[in-house]
Amino acid sequence: MKFSLGKWLLPLYSALALIFLLVPIAYTFVFSFNNSPKGKSNVQWAGFTFDKWLNVCDAQGVCEAFVTSIVVGVIATLIATALGTLMALALARYRFRARSAISLLLFLPMATPEVVLGAGLAAQFLTAGVPKGMVTIIIAHALFCLSFVVVTVKARVASLDPALEEAGRDLYGSPAQVFWKITFPLLLPGIIAAALLSFALSFDDFIITRFNNGGVTTFPIYVYTAAARGVPAEANVIASAVFLFALILVVVSQLSSAARRKRLAKLS
Amino acid sequence: MAEGAFAEAGADLELVGIHKRFPGFTAIEDLDLRIPAGSFFALLGPSGCGKTTTLRLVAGLEQPTSGRILIGGKDVTDVKSFKRPVNTVFQSYALFPHMTVLENVAFGLRRRGIPDPLGKAHEALRLVELDHLSARRPAQLSGGQQQRVALARAVVNRPALLLLDEPLGALDLKLRRQMQLELKSIQTDVGLTFLHVTHDPEEALTMADTVAVMNKGKIEQMGAPEELYELPKTAFVANFLGQSNLFTGPVVSSKGDSIIVDIAGVKVEVPSARAQRHTDEVTIGVRPEKLMLHTEAPRKAAGVNVLGPGRVTDVSFSGVSTQYQIAIPGLGLVTVFAQNMVFGPVVNVGAEAWVAWTVDHGFGLADEPEHAPKFAADTDTATIALQTRHELLAEIEEA
Numbered sequence: 001m002k003f004s005l006g007k008w009l010l011p012l013y014s015a016l017a018l019i020f021l022l023v024p025i026a027y028t029f030v031f032s033f034n035n036s037p038k039g040k041s042n043v044q045w046a047g048f049t050f051d052k053w054l055n056v057c058d059a060q061g062v063c064e065a066f067v068t069s070i071v072v073g074v075i076a077t078l079i080a081t082a083l084g085t086l087m088a089l090a091l092a093r094y095r096f097r098a099r100s101a102i103s104l105l106l107f108l109p110m111a112t113p114e115v116v117l118g119a120g121l122a123a124q125f126l127t128a129g130v131p132k133g134m135v136t137i138i139i140a141h142a143l144f145c146l147s148f149v150v151v152t153v154k155a156r157v158a159s160l161d162p163a164l165e166e167a168g169r170d171l172y173g174s175p176a177q178v179f180w181k182i183t184f185p186l187l188l189p190g191i192i193a194a195a196l197l198s199f200a201l202s203f204d205d206f207i208i209t210r211f212n213n214g215g216v217t218t219f220p221i222y223v224y225t226a227a228a229r230g231v232p233a234e235a236n237v238i239a240s241a242v243f244l245f246a247l248i249l250v251v252v253s254q255l256s257s258a259a260r261r262k263r264l265a266k267l268s
Numbered sequence: 269m270a271e272g273a274f275a276e277a278g279a280d281l282e283l284v285g286i287h288k289r290f291p292g293f294t295a296i297e298d299l300d301l302r303i304p305a306g307s308f309f310a311l312l313g314p315s316g317c318g319k320t321t322t323l324r325l326v327a328g329l330e331q332p333t334s335g336r337i338l339i340g341g342k343d344v345t346d347v348k349s350f351k352r353p354v355n356t357v358f359q360s361y362a363l364f365p366h367m368t369v370l371e372n373v374a375f376g377l378r379r380r381g382i383p384d385p386l387g388k389a390h391e392a393l394r395l396v397e398l399d400h401l402s403a404r405r406p407a408q409l410s411g412g413q414q415q416r417v418a419l420a421r422a423v424v425n426r427p428a429l430l431l432l433d434e435p436l437g438a439l440d441l442k443l444r445r446q447m448q449l450e451l452k453s454i455q456t457d458v459g460l461t462f463l464h465v466t467h468d469p470e471e472a473l474t475m476a477d478t479v480a481v482m483n484k485g486k487i488e489q490m491g492a493p494e495e496l497y498e499l500p501k502t503a504f505v506a507n508f509l510g511q512s513n514l515f516t517g518p519v520v521s522s523k524g525d526s527i528i529v530d531i532a533g534v535k536v537e538v539p540s541a542r543a544q545r546h547t548d549e550v551t552i553g554v555r556p557e558k559l560m561l562h563t564e565a566p567r568k569a570a571g572v573n574v575l576g577p578g579r580v581t582d583v584s585f586s587g588v589s590t591q592y593q594i595a596i597p598g599l600g601l602v603t604v605f606a607q608n609m610v611f612g613p614v615v616n617v618g619a620e621a622w623v624a625w626t627v628d629h630g631f632g633l634a635d636e637p638e639h640a641p642k643f644a645a646d647t648d649t650a651t652i653a654l655q656t657r658h659e660l661l662a663e664i665e666e667a
Contacts, residue, residue, distance in 0.1 A: 163358050163359075164365075166327075166349075166356075167363075168364075168375075169328075170355060171425070172379040172380050172425070174379075175350075264407075
């Protein structure tokens with residue numbers, strides 16, 4: 001009998017790695033059903049209940065923080081995606097002075113440590129006399145999302161055959177018609193990917209937000225503050241719900257693209 | 269197809285004194301061209317000769333550095349591309365991948381607000397025999413089908429001028445020949461003016477009424493296919509359109525309608541009417557298929573030129589004909605294409621041979637012999653390297 005170590009080592013190692021990755025998520029999910037007493041920390045198992053899922057907003061401030069995060073995320077994403085798409089088009093399509101310098105500068109917010117970026121922004125808002133609050137959070141989020149949008153959309157623009165836009169012009173399309181009928185639909189997958197990425201980044205940002213939030217509490221800030229006196233199970237419910245929502249989104253998009261592939265294969 | 273659906277006639281195209289400079293190089297140098305309405309005109313030349321740039325200038329996708337462009341007598345030099353009565357079949361087809369075939373074809377009609385765009389699109393697709401695939405996306409079509417959709421998308425707009433930018437380049441040989449015939453018949457059907465850009469001499473010769481051979485941003489020679497082939501005026505044309513045997517020597521005398529040229533001691537006669545220059549050093553030529561191969565010294569006869577003896581250095585069989593290379597002392601290699609009238613080669617490698625041709629088949633070139641350019645395909649590595657260098661320099665200059 002031959003015992004092959006290599007044959008067992010890889011599956012074992014993989015299983016351990018997966019467990020390591022999934023334990024915190026599983027913990028959060030399981031404890032969202034914990035019947036922990038009101039106001040007490042959610043550390044000890046006190047029996048199973050659906051109450052926390054049915055009455056999420058009972059815990060002080062959870063839902064308000066969640067709504068704040070959504071509002072910030074949506075507005076920052078809209079700003080970053082709109083500006084970033086235009087910048088990506090300019091950088092990928094046109095040659096102008098300082099083009100490479102601008103590309104480099106756009107990369108900086110991604111490379112800078114968040115602490116530095118957050119502290120720097122806070123100092124600037126202070127100097128400029130801008131009161132901290134919702135507006136400063138949105139400005140900060142749009143700022144760091146912008147870089148990611150530009151990078152994502154630029155890759156899509158680069159893969160677009162310039163002859164398609166030329167064909168549009170050749171076929172009597174005005175510049176606006178060519179953009180909305182040809183360029184935009186072809187860039188859309190890249191723009192959507194960029195928007196999703198930027199929303200995700202904004203939704204879970206803590207460090208930069210912490211420096212610029214004034215009194216406003218986003219969801220990550222709420223969880224952090226609550227952790228000092230014990231995170232209520234309602235926070236687990238929201239975290240689990242967001243996780244499940246993202247998971248469903250991924251599964252649905254995978255299934256639909258598999259279905260489309262099958263349809264295409266049948267046609268040709 | 270409804271009779272007269274594409275009845276609108278094509279228009280004349282006129283290019284006057286066109287120059288086009290890009291940073292680092294000149295693509296087109298003083299180009300004058302007139303294409304009459306309804307003709308099938310081919311711009312033929314090696315890559316980088318400026319033919320595609322010419323087409324893009326006409327389409328309005330590039331602006332000339334100087335010169336005027338007139339379509340149907342109207343100056344369109346400053347008219348934006350989407351307002352010109354011109355449509356292009358792009359080399360890459362450039363079909364919109366997010367639209368169905370039908371929507372692709374209807375695109376131009378919709379932009380101009382033509383009534384019943386879908387009906388007219390179906391009609392154009394029937395013309396290229398693809399109406400049954402109108403609901404598909406371009407990615408679900410074969411290369412040849414995509415090419416036909418690109419053609420339908422351009423033709424459906426009934427442009428005064430249809431531009432074709434090497435539209436057959438991506439197809440394999442058999443499909444290309446088939447599409448050539450189809451294009452030609454569609455052009456005859458719809459009566460539009462076609463401007464076809466290609467680097468394939470055979471394609472230009474089979475399809476076009478008039479061919480202009482372009483080299484280094486200039487038109488070398490223009491004319492009907494037969495005329496260009498039988499009477500090339502420059503060494504570039506003589507070698508780009510098929511092959512030629514070229515010899516250089518001084519004109520020693522002229523008798524009647526002919527000039528006599530001394531080629532390494534042999535007197536060769538060329539009709540004066542077929543020679544561009546009649547004095548000093550001249551380059552004369554003859555097509556390889558016009559040469560007759562002799563294994564014994566042919567008898568001197570009026571109206572026939574004879575060179576030889578030489579040694580056969582190479583024999584290669586190519587189905588219809590056999591190609592012989594004969595090394596003649598003082599002249600170099602002479603190429604002969606002989607029809608395969610018998611089985612096996614007429615002569616073998618190493619044999620002694622003479623070549624002869626009827627005086628009427630010779631031609632005299634306009635090139636100054638000392639500058640007579642040896643034709644080099646610009647697909648060689650040195651040219652590609654030079655072009656890359658030009659592009660790099662242009663980019664550095666811009667940055």
